[in-house]
Amino acid sequence: MKFSPLALNNACLVTLPKEMVITQTPTLRAAITHQIETGSNKLVLDLHQVEFIDSSGLSVLVSALKLTQKKAGEIILLSPSSGVRALIELTRLHHVFAIYEDRTAAIEHICEQ
Amino acid sequence: MLDSLFKFQTENLNILIVEDTQSERCFIAKLLQSMGLHVSSCSSAEQAILEYERQEVDIVISDWRMPGITGPELCEHLKSLPFPPYIILLTSNNLAEHMIQGIESGADDFISKPFVPSVLKVRILAAARIVKLQRKLTHKNSELNTALANEHEYLEQIQSDMKSAVKLQSSHLPSSSHLINQWHLATRFNPAQELAGDIFQCIEIDKTHIGFYLLDVTGHGIAASMQSFTLAQQLSCSSCDWESLNPALIINKLNQDFEDPENNGRFATLILGIVNSLTGEVKLTVAGHPQPILLDDTGARLMELDSGLPLGIDKQFSYRYSKFTLKSHQHLMLYSDGLYESQHPKFGEFGITRLVKRCDQAHSLSPESLLHHLSHSIDLWQQKKPQDDISMMLLSAPSLFKQSRTLDSAPVKELYFSHVATEDQTFKNEADINEVLPIQQPLSKAPITSASDCISRRIYE
Numbered sequence: 001m002k003f004s005p006l007a008l009n010n011a012c013l014v015t016l017p018k019e020m021v022i023t024q025t026p027t028l029r030a031a032i033t034h035q036i037e038t039g040s041n042k043l044v045l046d047l048h049q050v051e052f053i054d055s056s057g058l059s060v061l062v063s064a065l066k067l068t069q070k071k072a073g074e075i076i077l078l079s080p081s082s083g084v085r086a087l088i089e090l091t092r093l094h095h096v097f098a099i100y101e102d103r104t105a106a107i108e109h110i111c112e113q
Numbered sequence: 114m115l116d117s118l119f120k121f122q123t124e125n126l127n128i129l130i131v132e133d134t135q136s137e138r139c140f141i142a143k144l145l146q147s148m149g150l151h152v153s154s155c156s157s158a159e160q161a162i163l164e165y166e167r168q169e170v171d172i173v174i175s176d177w178r179m180p181g182i183t184g185p186e187l188c189e190h191l192k193s194l195p196f197p198p199y200i201i202l203l204t205s206n207n208l209a210e211h212m213i214q215g216i217e218s219g220a221d222d223f224i225s226k227p228f229v230p231s232v233l234k235v236r237i238l239a240a241a242r243i244v245k246l247q248r249k250l251t252h253k254n255s256e257l258n259t260a261l262a263n264e265h266e267y268l269e270q271i272q273s274d275m276k277s278a279v280k281l282q283s284s285h286l287p288s289s290s291h292l293i294n295q296w297h298l299a300t301r302f303n304p305a306q307e308l309a310g311d312i313f314q315c316i317e318i319d320k321t322h323i324g325f326y327l328l329d330v331t332g333h334g335i336a337a338s339m340q341s342f343t344l345a346q347q348l349s350c351s352s353c354d355w356e357s358l359n360p361a362l363i364i365n366k367l368n369q370d371f372e373d374p375e376n377n378g379r380f381a382t383l384i385l386g387i388v389n390s391l392t393g394e395v396k397l398t399v400a401g402h403p404q405p406i407l408l409d410d411t412g413a414r415l416m417e418l419d420s421g422l423p424l425g426i427d428k429q430f431s432y433r434y435s436k437f438t439l440k441s442h443q444h445l446m447l448y449s450d451g452l453y454e455s456q457h458p459k460f461g462e463f464g465i466t467r468l469v470k471r472c473d474q475a476h477s478l479s480p481e482s483l484l485h486h487l488s489h490s491i492d493l494w495q496q497k498k499p500q501d502d503i504s505m506m507l508l509s510a511p512s513l514f515k516q517s518r519t520l521d522s523a524p525v526k527e528l529y530f531s532h533v534a535t536e537d538q539t540f541k542n543e544a545d546i547n548e549v550l551p552i553q554q555p556l557s558k559a560p561i562t563s564a565s566d567c568i569s570r571r572i573y574e
Contacts, residue, residue: 022333055450058331062426063377063378064378066373090401091401092422093426095422
């Protein structure tokens with residue numbers, strides 16, 4: 001997992017790893033929660049590397065969404081693979097997440113004041 | 114300065130002198146006593162071995178050459194005991210070879226005679242440091258062992274608690290059984306860990322209606338199973354309004370009460386339905402859960418019902434239900450994601466398409482055999498290493514349907530789905546319809562599958 005700062009102070013690009021399954025989720029959740037708690041309330045979660053995700057992996061995305069909403073922030077999901085997108089759509093979570101395919105557009109959107 | 118340090122370091126040390134020559138023995142004993150040490154002495158190694166068993170000794174100072182057992186032999190013996198002393202060998206022979214043999218036999222230090230008293234004194238000081246360190250380590254070790262034993266006991270307690278929780282959990286799940294009016298239920302439950310996040314149930318609401326649900330809380334283990342237990346509790350006959358015969362209403366309430374105190378993003382997917390056992394009419398709400406599979410004489414197909422958000426995502430979300438009819442010889446299968454998400458190291462995910470195909474191929478099996486067949490297929494796919502909880506529930510309509518008169522006059526020929534928004538007038542006129550089943554507002558720009566898409570179709574691979 002990688003955190004890259006963006007042009008806007010409170011915005012951040014989070015590149016998620018290949019696997020987001022039950023064994024990794026506590027670590028991922030803690031890292032993202034820390035990032036939000038320390039001031040980044042606007043996140044682009046880059047999913048292009050994610051190959052395996054299960055429902056506990058999705059719960060990391062949901063906890064990030066709820067936390068940023070509480071802090072008047074925003075979450076964007078970027079480039080999920082077709083498998084990941086299928087799971088997001090099956091669980092209907094595409095109704096609550098903004099999903100972008102274009103990296104530049106996602107970063108531009110999140111950096112809008 | 115050195116004196117006070119020496120006194121402090123050598124406090125409570127017991128020294129045993131082993132020396133066959135009486136004059137030597139007395140000289141060393143007097144010398145050590147003058148340094149303020151506790152000293153006892155023996156005239157032979159044999160006596161020293163007995164003495165060592167009788168009293169507590171920290172340091173042994175032994176002569177090399179003695180009649181009977183020699184100094185190095187005494188070293189070997191004492192060092193083979195579970196709690197050996199610190200040993201200093203004395204010899205009049207200053208050969209390097211001697212020293213090597215002495216230390217090899219287990220001596221910790223070596224002093225050649227004649228020696229200067231102050232040399233003996235600092236050697237004792239060095240010995241005291243090591244003895245004290247050893248004592249400290251022994252103490253720490255026993256503390257660690259005690260702690261470990263406590264942890265072990267605690268773990269055993271947890272494991273036994275888990276075992277009873279597992280028993281409790283499976284005892285709450287319905288087993289295959291006959292329901293009212295010749296309906297039939299078949300179930301299968303394979304937990305991945307000891308405690309599962311899956312739970313399912315079937316309830317006879319009254320003489321006509323059967324309620325059923327299958328839910329899956331994210332993750333597994335204690336927290337997930339506690340949450341699924343809580344949901345099951347809220348869905349029990351006494352605390353849930355099954356008599357409303359309205360799945361959407363029941364799920365709205367369940368969703369509003371869903372708690373995630375640690376903000377772990379925990380959510381639950383769920384299918385909940387109510388079937389009229391006389392007419393076969395099913396009202397079903399899907400909350401982010403995989404679609405049910407419909408089986409009949411001709412095969413199996415994945416349904417495409419309207420699906421809402423999982424529980425715990427949005428408290429304000431209004432769920433809706435779909436309506437369709439189960440005819441004679443038709444079966445409705447509900448399952449958790451563990452069934453199709455299981456991974457094969459080479460071929461990847463089992464997948465919904467493959468699941469439906471397997472059901473299609475095996476549609477003529479009896480409900481129990483079908484679930485057994487699927488369970489076995491998945492078991493082979495994940496190479497007998499359970500990855501996630503697997504729950505399956507198959508609800509079967511009676512083979513000979515005694516349908517009610519109203520339906521006899523207008524028999525249901527096709528499986529149909531309808532949202533209440535497009536439901537017939539009589540239904541719309543019910544006063545609370547808008548409160549219970551409002552038309553859903555899209556929450557994001559993402560497209561929503563339109564109702565017209567909701568036509569059941571066979572899946573071919």
